[in-house]
Amino acid sequence: MGDVVTAPAPAARESAPVAPEPSSRRRGIWVQLGVLALTVGALAAFRDRLPDFGAMWGAARRAEPGWLAVAVLAAAGSMGAFARLQRRLLRIGGLRISLRRAFAVTYAGNALSTTLPAGPALSVVYTFRQFRRSGASARLATAVILLGGVITTTAYTVIGLAALIADPRARTPVLLALGAAAVLAGAVAVAALRAGVRARIVAFGRRCVRRVVGHRRIAPYVERLWEGRQVLRPSRRDWAALVVLAMLNWVFDIVALHAAALAVGVELAPQAVVLAYFAAQAAGSVLPVLPGGLGAIESSMAGALVAFGAALIPAGAAVGLYRLVSYWGVVAVGWLAWVVLHEGPRLSEGTRRRLAALGDALLRGCSSVVLLLPYSVPPGMRGAEPRNG
Numbered sequence: 001m002g003d004v005v006t007a008p009a010p011a012a013r014e015s016a017p018v019a020p021e022p023s024s025r026r027r028g029i030w031v032q033l034g035v036l037a038l039t040v041g042a043l044a045a046f047r048d049r050l051p052d053f054g055a056m057w058g059a060a061r062r063a064e065p066g067w068l069a070v071a072v073l074a075a076a077g078s079m080g081a082f083a084r085l086q087r088r089l090l091r092i093g094g095l096r097i098s099l100r101r102a103f104a105v106t107y108a109g110n111a112l113s114t115t116l117p118a119g120p121a122l123s124v125v126y127t128f129r130q131f132r133r134s135g136a137s138a139r140l141a142t143a144v145i146l147l148g149g150v151i152t153t154t155a156y157t158v159i160g161l162a163a164l165i166a167d168p169r170a171r172t173p174v175l176l177a178l179g180a181a182a183v184l185a186g187a188v189a190v191a192a193l194r195a196g197v198r199a200r201i202v203a204f205g206r207r208c209v210r211r212v213v214g215h216r217r218i219a220p221y222v223e224r225l226w227e228g229r230q231v232l233r234p235s236r237r238d239w240a241a242l243v244v245l246a247m248l249n250w251v252f253d254i255v256a257l258h259a260a261a262l263a264v265g266v267e268l269a270p271q272a273v274v275l276a277y278f279a280a281q282a283a284g285s286v287l288p289v290l291p292g293g294l295g296a297i298e299s300s301m302a303g304a305l306v307a308f309g310a311a312l313i314p315a316g317a318a319v320g321l322y323r324l325v326s327y328w329g330v331v332a333v334g335w336l337a338w339v340v341l342h343e344g345p346r347l348s349e350g351t352r353r354r355l356a357a358l359g360d361a362l363l364r365g366c367s368s369v370v371l372l373l374p375y376s377v378p379p380g381m382r383g384a385e386p387r388n389g
Contacts, residue, residue, distance in 0.1 A: 059317035067263035078252035111334025163274035276304035
């Protein structure tokens with residue numbers, strides 16, 4: 001990790017991930033409820049223009065099974081890539097857990113995040129506790145969660161930028177913006193050749209960084225990341241693995257959408273599918289009060305596909321199939337994983353055995369379809385990895 005301009009925290013201090021302030025959460029919820037009310041009003045006002053759901057159901061029933069299978073495998077691959085990313089980070093910190101447990105924690109955390117009120121915060125706390133139960137220190141568990149989020153968000157941004165550059169309509173303004181940034185950076189670099197100017201630039205940069213990292217909403221996360229440097233020191237090979245897994249996390253999910261579209265005859269350029277996917281993700285983030293972005297993601301994704309040239313009925317069917325696979329299917333597996341991980345001891349022995357067998361079978365199946373990268377398991381450990389928890 002790169003150096004952060006802040007003072008390191010005391011070595012003995014360990015704490016859980018940072019939670020948003022209650023007042024900020026309340027304001028955010030009121031804003032989200034307002035946007036939700038406007039959305040419901042708009043749907044009521046334009047209900048006559050909504051697509052025929054019966055026609056969409058018919059299109060979905062005629063979907064090609066081969067492409068649907070690809071969508072299922074890609075959705076499992078997306079979850080598997082993220083599980084492997086977190087497992088890799090834990091291993092860098094000195095903790096080895098079984099692949100099945102990593103999958104179970106990932107699926108269960110996702111189910112909490114996408115189906116419950118305040119789900120993302122609950123998911124972070126749950127994942128933190130599961131890592132602790134697996135043997136991670138509080139500092140390591142926090143560092144894995146934060147660094148995993150930073151890496152996946154960076155990959156998300158890179159993929160979105162690449163899609164914008166690939167799209168003919170967006171390429172020119174994006175390249176102009178990037179070119180302007182490059183010219184500005186070049187001008188600063190040339191000016192920095194003079195010692196006096198360089199000193200002023202460095203001082204200005206340090207002041208800006210201190211102001212950003214010292215902000216009351218950012219400082220706690222920077223502090224946790226600084227603490228994480230003491231337990232997470234990835235090698236170059238580790239960084240390569242983490243970057244690839246973060247990219248695969250998003251790419252597999254986009255492939256699932258593309259496969260669902262092809263299953264119902266929607267043929268669009270890959271960058272169009274990527275941009276439709278990102279438009280839906282943005283809409284879901286605007287309304288996080290809705291579990292899993294229900295409604296917001298479907299409508300925005302279908303609208304984006306139509307804007308790129310798809311017919312309305314097939315676009316709606318493609319989105320429905322994609323969400324069935326990537327949301328409802330993943331949530332079902334996630335809640336089963338949660339029961340196996342969390343509620344097993346409270347159930348009867350017979351019920352616990354049956355649930356555990358079903359959960360193990362599903363998680364084994366999910367892990368078997370994920371691309372096994374050559375660096376995902378260290379040499380000599382394949383097939384003989386210790387199981388924690």
